[in-house]
Amino acid sequence: MRTLYLDAMHQAHITAGDGLMPWNDADGLFNGKCNAYVEGFRIVPEGATWTRADGTVFRGLMIAPAVPFEQLQEAQAAYEQTNQSEGGTEA
């Protein structure tokens, strides 16, 4: 199970840091995903809320991209291509 770290705006980070809250990816949603893909997501934990700029309130657990999803798909595709050709691992 991968552990991610969430900031005050619920954005995901792959490394721990001051003020970041650990969160376990129990579903394996981010298995095999590159760092850029993971860090493009917002994860509102169970029991927490997040208010979007337009005032809409979302309750956790909610996992949704925080940036245009096609950017994350491109990052993941590039990662997979590199990984295939070099045999490297990141995630």
Added chain:
Amino acid sequence: MRRGGAGALMLKAKAYASAVNLPATAALNEIGVITTTAIATVYAQTDQPASPSAGDVWVKLGYISNIALNMATTGTLKIYPMFFKQYVAGAWVFVDAYAYYSSAWHKFTQYLYFEGGEYIAQCGGWQQGGHGTLTKYATYMTIYCNSSVGAASFRTVNMMDLTDYTTIKLRYYTISGINNTGRFGVTTSATPYSPNITSYVALPAASAGVTNTVTLDVSAFNGLYYIAFTMNSAEMTVQILDISAY
């Protein structure tokens, strides 16, 4: 405010600060837009207006909506408003809107399912995505994950273009086994299960007999996606009441 360019339909729209400010009566098919920004021009068309000005309202026209407006003075000429957006501070933002007919105001909502109605033109209807049982009734549908399989999924028949939407919402009634493994979300997989549902909101644990609503932010998605449910637990049953996008 009435709008439309040369040859366009005339659509009356007025701004109200909130739904409680809607007047007791109005003209037939009058539109009440809930906004504190004055309405400039109203564009009733399928595509987003190319060069909007502050206060402009876009009535997104499609071929299905929960309210069809008959614009003909005689005979029938129906339009189907799917949603309303207003151009405010340089961006299009969703606004609630109501239509007046049958002596009452009725709210526009883009449903993907509503109490038995599948809105096939919008999303193709609903079907199983993998294991599990989907049963359709007159005013609801149930999704059931049984103990022999332990996982189930259900989705729209067709992918839906999420480009113009920011939020999807599910209202459901708990029957049994609601233990935090239910997911409502977005995927490109025709056979969704928990790890390949791209984005989701969890159906929180609840006892039987509770009506609940969950919402998912889809503002970062552009293009075609299935709207889907997944379940990962034995003997879970949920009654789906309505699903909407806005």
